[in-house]
Amino acid sequence: MTTVTLLSGGAAQGLVRGLAEAFKAQTGAGIDGEFGAVGIMADKLRAGTAADLVILTQALLAKLAEEKLVVPSSITDVGRVETALAVRSRDPKVTVKTETDLRDVLRSADAIYVPDTKASTAGQHVTKVLDQLGIAYEVASRLKIFPNGATAMRELANSTATRPIGCTQATEIIATDGIVLSGSLPPGCELVTMYTAGVTVRAAHPKEAAALIALLTDADHRELRQSAGFAG
Template identity: 30%
Template sequence: MPMTRGLRLMSTLALRGPLEEALLGALTARTGHAPEVRWAPAGVLADELRAGAAADLVILTRELLSALQTERSIRPGRVHVLASSAVGLAVPAGHPLPDISDAAAVRAAFLAARSVAWSSQGASGQHFLTLLDRLGISEHVLPRACRIETGLAGAKLRSGDADLAIQQLSELHMVEGISILGPLPEEIGATSVFALGVTSDSADEAGFISLAKEPAFCAALIQFGLTPRDE
């Protein structure tokens, strides 16, 4: 039965750019109802779902969706992989571009930065903490780092609160006026796989998935630094 209201979608910020660019408008045109979207870091959304938040479809990391399936917050067998994104670094536009070609160079860039902006609730933030421990510089970098609970780390480059930002490449691409250095080098990099999960039996995930496979959405994923996936 067709839904008589807008689809309730909860999505990680990592896919906000391509969804707004090439999918949500098409979904509104197809259904006649604008979707109700809640944007937040994946960890925040997972906690909200566990607390009983209402949604029809959810876009999170594949690992979180797997955990939520076990907890029965996501319908079993109804998870669809959409894209993957690497964690990257950026600096304010016009600033010198530090070398990030290997682990030693990234370590030096972190130590040289006045402040590193990072998101504590996202997958990139968890990797940042692990990486600082691995590089042995947590005590030097974290006290002066610019931690955000939600939002875009790149925005702190524009405001002057930080001179280096770490987040998913797709989230860095959403901020104008910054220079993206690229993904972390392979030896210390991290890639997150994002997928769509179903929380309501009435949700029309088939219609959403069909739009997600359209060339326009795949092009938007690439534009924002993501790699389309179809699994």
């Protein structure tokens, strides 16, 4: 059986998983690949890791096209994803409407679960927000940093801390059992990222890769995208 391989930001993992059966029924092909921090996935492609398509941030796809690693005409927007807060399913949701609210919530947490603060979109943003709020040094020892948002959220679900909280892409929160989406970041601290797909120049299965991109982005699957955390 033909298998389409991809390198993707963790934000798209739930959506890709949700479309695997439909893709197999349509093309007879399976899906395999890696999901992780977008910067690391882009560097894997640059280093020669085999992949038929990539799903990364719009900015990264543009760079990879300039580097002649992605076919420019294949690039298609999948949808926007917000960086949001998460709590364990058994814990009360937090209400964060202002920067002051967010500062208080983060200060009161005894563990803060986040993805890679250097290579992931959400992790980089967390670092920026902590600096903006003036509490980066204060909460540094409570940061629990993991290679990607999916891992960070699984660890949050299993946390034995008293008042843990997580911050990553909403799609990764929604896709993880044992935690719930607690709310958006407040005005001034928000981040909404457009995720985009493209066929790689070295794709072994470019036709099937294009078919997967079409499936990920078509109007018939708008509700699935929304339920997975993507906005149009």
